[in-house]
């Protein structure tokens with residue numbers, strides 16, 4: 106296994122479970138299951154035991170491995186120099202499980218759907234662009250940016266709404282962009298996260314060939330997961346495009362949008378998606394947008410930026426739900442944190458976070474005192490009137 | 495119902511495991527001791543659940559080992575005779591902070607991190623005495639092993655800061671100890687017979703502590719560190735004596751490490767705190783003056799250019815001592831912790847270096863002066879967890895250090911099973927029998943963490 110020589114370095118001291126100032130636990134599976142085996146250190150020690158044959162392959166072992174959301178809280182808070190490789194170690198362990206051919210059924214189904222249908226929703230490729238129906242969104246043709254949507258924005262109902270809002274706002278900001286529509290392919294970030302590195306590389310190569318053939322130079326990603334794959338992993342395979350998350354483009358264009366906005370008085374907490382924040386260090390662009398929306402006050406949660414609690418959807422859990430729900434699920438705890446901060450709206454900028462938190466809100470926030478709204482949707486609400494591009 | 499089903503019935507099946515993964519993780523700690531068998535792990539969520547588990551254990555004659563953070567490094571939370579590990583971390587509520595009487599009432603699973611952060615947020619003028627241990631360890635586990643924190647040199651051991659407890663006896667009765675037994679308020683430990691003493695230092699052999707009332711202290715705004723260095727090992731007792739003669743320090747360490755070269759001296763690290771800037775400046779000045787006079791001005795010299803790593807190492811609360819502990823970068827660390835009178839330090843200092851070298855390691859020390867009466871002298875052994883021979887060497891080095899400690903008239907703190915055997919063997923026989931009698935009275939079936947503090951056969 107890759108990184109095998111680092112596993113024994115973990116002291117199991119547990120700094121990695123906490124936030125910066127030790128305010129709270131912040132590792133989703135550990136918060137939910139509480140056993141030490143579900144902590145980052147427990148996972149590393151068990152992986153080592155599994156490789157050494159002291160622990161056999163079992164449903165529990167796989168649950169422990171795959172309930173990790175790869176949120177990188179441990180990367181940020183482990184105090185040892187090998188911390189930067191913690192997520193890589195967890196992915197390598199999953200790769201080893203994939204190689205051994207013993208997978209949790211939900212993970213196996215995900216891979217199968219991706220291989221057979223090109224997306225985990227088992228929907229036809231022709232439907233990929235349907236989210237844009239009725240909007241003025243052109244097919245990419247040497248526009249300045251390719252707007253890359255990804256599987257969740259293309260097929261999930263909540264994701265599609267967000268994709269529409271992003272496209273509308275980009276139009277309002279006068280951004281030149283197009284989409285690939287039915288030709289778009291999965292970015293493969295979650296396949297990689299679940300240990301199917303080979304499938305990921307296959308998808309990455311196809312995407313790279315496609316982008317090259319279409320003359321893509323700059324990409325705007327809707328989904329931080331895709332943003333992560335394009336900026337970090339594709340680069341390792343030779344890609345050299347400029348990649349942005351949509352909030353970065355909108356933050357840059359905020360002066361263009363400003364005259365179009367009306368006052369929308371509401372208190373907003375912002376949830377940092379792990380793949381934008383901890384994985385890629387983008388904390389300010391979304392906040393700059395929120396700060397520019399008239400009437401909006403930012404009600405920061407204590408756990409923000411590098412200390413943000415994951416929504417529970419990372420590492421493939423959005424699709425597999427191996428982490429699971431319930432009152433100790435991180436999504437529900439996150440909702441409670443936003444309410445404690447006094448927010449009316451919990452702003453997100455990731456379709457996976459939006460869905461996870463929406464679902465958790467149904468249990469944690471039944472009276473709907475807190476709304477989960479994507480930043481693009483929030484801008485749409487603030488638009489006086491929409492200009493036709 | 496079998497034991498597993500009964501445990502599930504008590505806590506719900508989510509919080510019980512007899513699976514190989516939990517058995518593996520709970521059968522070993524981060525120190526050098528070999529793993530031991532665990533049959534079940536259970537995480538109770540309330541005192542009633544603890545009570546039901548102990549009644550069950552009594553009925554079935556199965557052992558119970560309470561676990562807080564599990565970080566003594568001497569495997570005290572790994573059962574010696576199999577059975578149930580009772581992980582207390584779900585009982586993590588801070589129940590009360592009484593600002594005016596300066597105490598906190600917490601459940602047994604509350605971590606150092608949680609209490610510290612809660613106080614910082616809600617009672618910023620108060621603090622508790624925090625050990626150098628990782629912040630996930632429990633306040634209760636630390637107090638129960640007579641641990642020491644950053645306020646220990648000034649106010650005493652963390653176990654001395656216990657105001658009262660709620661305990662579940664091995665036989666299932668729930669008792670309140672301290673003023674809460676009489677008044678309903680947790681503000682003082684006496685003046686009645688000192689029952690918390692029946693649970694402090696006993697390694698979970700007398701019952702399970704479910705709540706702890708802990709003394710809090712004023713939190714000064716300013717902290718700083720003054721450091722002196724010396725190469726005179728024989729002068730250590732005198733230097734400690736002189737620096738603790740002044741009643742002004744908050745915390746006090748002696749450190750050294752053979753590599754890098756700049757660390758290869760005796761460093762006296764004095765941590766000062768103050769409510770006012772002028773007060774801090776005055777304390778700093780006084781310490782430099784006092785230190786400057788020791789041994790006619792020749793024994794120690796002030797360190798003006800303190801390495802920034804050392805500054806944060808000692809000023810962070812809790813400090814990131816785990817990084818320093820892993821000085822061989824192999825993920826393993828155990829120390830033999832000796833509680834010594836000051837005059838025994840030079841001999842221990844030399845012996846520790848000798849033992850480290852004999853096992854192919856470099857010497858690295860962090861000793862904390864506990865009050866102005868004794869010192870926690872750590873014989874530190876860092877090892878490579880991936881190398882069985884290295885683990886054995888660390889284990890051997892710990893054992894040699896323990897024996898040396900007893901030979902020179904020191905005490906072993908939180909010793910592993912073998913260290914406890916050495917202590918019990920050396921103990922006055924009547925005292926050892928008294929311990930045995932108390933254990934038998936409190937735990938007639940012998941289910942509470944058996945194997946600890948046992949009479950030598």
Ligand SMILES: Cc1cc2nc3c(=O)[nH]c(=O)nc-3n(C[C@H](O)[C@H](O)[C@H](O)COP(=O)(O)OP(=O)(O)OC[C@H]3O[C@@H](n4cnc5c(N)ncnc54)[C@H](O)[C@@H]3O)c2cc1C
Pocket residue numbers: 559560561562563564565566567570571582602624625626627628631632633634635636637638639640641642643696697698699701702703704815816819943
């Ligand atoms: C790098 C490093 C630095 C350290 N520095 C310090 C330091 O400065 N000061 C210090 O004191 N220690 C220090 N330690 C040692 C140790 O980590 C701490 O003492 C720690 O606070 C012990 O608490 P715990 O929760 O881990 O106890 P545990 O190991 O979980 O338990 C200790 C003992 O108490 C029993 N027990 C636990 N909870 C209960 C309960 N509720 N009822 C009955 N019995 C119970 C257990 O069975 C066990 O015998 C350090 C350790 C490391 C690794």
Ligand code: SF4
Pocket residue numbers: 114115116117118119120121122145146179182183184185191
């Ligand atoms: S991952 Fe790092 S912080 Fe976490 S237990 Fe291991 S060594 Fe400690």
Ligand code: SF4
Pocket residue numbers: 121122131132133134135144145148172173174175176177178179180192195
């Ligand atoms: S990546 Fe996140 S979920 Fe996974 S072990 Fe680290 S902190 Fe826990």
